[in-house]
Amino acid sequence: MNKKFEEKTISTEPIYNGRIIKVQKDLVTLPNGKTASRELVKHPGAVGIIPITAGGKLIVVEQYRKALERSLIEIPAGKLEPGEKPATTAIRELEEETGMGANQFDYLQTIATSPGFANEEIHLFIARDLYKIAQPASLDEDEFVELMEIDLEEAEAMIANGAISDAKTVIAVMWMRLNIQSIKK
Structure with a gap:
């Protein structure tokens, strides 16, 4: 460094x-x-999960973000618990926010969210070969989300019209664009 x-x-x-x-x-x-x-x-750090369905769609959640006073469309994400490894957090957050698990988790990269004043880093993971969990862990009691599956073109249009403005989600869509061939296999 x-x-x-x-x-x-x-x-x-x-x-x-x-x-x-x-x-x-x-x-x-x-x-x-x-x-x-x-x-x-x-900040303790966080994870973001890029869940890709068998059909090549991205699973996102819509939730209200008080800091911005509006709802955002984002990839599933969550805060690291003390002593928890990012991969463990990613598995837990995918289940809590989507009710799904993944047979394949791949680390993508770690991003600094606002390094001018905050030390928060988000560890990004790709989740594939998704499956429904019969009795998934519940969301946190102060968390309310709505799931959506969107294809690459819908995601790019949502970025263009401002419906997606969350940085980690924009990175997820950029990753999808760069890897479209492997996603559609």
């Missing part, structure tokens, strides 16, 4: 310690020797 422009922490002031995030203010030394303050959000 390149540390060419590393900012060294002088001090950290905790601001907020919540159920999901922590907020802190760090005083740092810049590469030129001057100091600056950084307001940072600490």
